Amino acid sequence: MTGTAQGAAISFQGVGKAYPKAGGQVTALADVTLSVPTGSITGIIGRSGAGKSTLLRMVNGLERPTEGRVIVAGHDVGAARGGALRAIRRDVGMIFQHFNLLASRTVRGNVALPLEVAGTPRAQIRARVDQLIEQVGLGPLADRYPAELSGGQKQRVGIARALATGPKVLLSDEATSALDPETTQTVLDLLAQINRDLGLTVLLITHEMAVLRDIASHMAVIEAGRIVESGATYDIFARPQHATTRRFLSGVTGATLPAFVAARLQAEPPGDQVIRVTFAGAHATDPMLARLATDLGISANILGGTIEEIGTKPFGNLLISVPHDRGDQARAFLETHGLTTEVLGHVR
């Protein structure tokens, strides 16, 4: 993801947003330049208050930028009014953390709503709604009310409703945050399938790195209203550049220190330096650790490690310790050979 808009379904160009508040203003976004590639699943991760919702809501014109432009499918959303804005909104579906279903309407009635608003003829609505309900796997539940559905089923209704007008872009506002891990997985699988089958661009916001690992091809990290890192998810997992990204990653990429090591970890020497080595490719570290010993005479202790997949590509973390006076040399050697390293502390 870059600042260029070519091949982009959504392009944020120097976007800023200030909200008025008593005696001044709150800067929610500053100088955001980001392209969401057409057909991608792109995730924005950030802590509470970082500006994720504000960014997402600009894509369908629920918020307008106070600086810069947001271009969706070639249209400047911030400048659009009336019919032009309604046309853009038909191209942009949205799903929500708390589903936002109408309690008084059945599954069928909820999914039909955007089509009714768009003035679609009744006969067409019926056929389209049934097809959408099948598509999200809710066929037998079409006449149930939201109160009679599980969280995962409610989110499927939300997805069917969001797809009703045949959008080009689907926005997801923490759509799995209220769901248990197993249900989260089934909803993420459904989003990935829709992305594949319909070629729909998905832009999602989350505070969970696992969501990005599981379905996002591209991602951006937002902090205090600014994008601090963006690119292909695999590249960022393999070589995170920003401290905030590393913090998010440490929770999800396994490779936690064994308790007996963690309990003894100190910020400063003496003791062995504990290093996290991140690598792409299942066996990338094998020869490197051997060569640390043969080329530099440094023997590393292995403290823990994991290998997992992002997309279809393996990605791993290894926790090692080396004598602290050789730590810098060991890390320089590993970095020179394309691995990413991070000092976690020292242990006696």
Ligand SMILES: Nc1ncnc2c1ncn2[C@@H]1O[C@H](COP(=O)(O)OP(=O)(O)OP(=O)(O)O)[C@@H](O)[C@H]1O
């Ligand atoms: N309507 C508003 N009026 C004033 N300030 C707002 C408004 N909406 C958001 N803000 C402020 O803008 C900043 C960014 O908020 P935003 O909701 O975009 O963050 P977020 O990353 O989505 O947070 P969360 O994950 O908690 O939803 C925050 O400081 C917030 O208090």
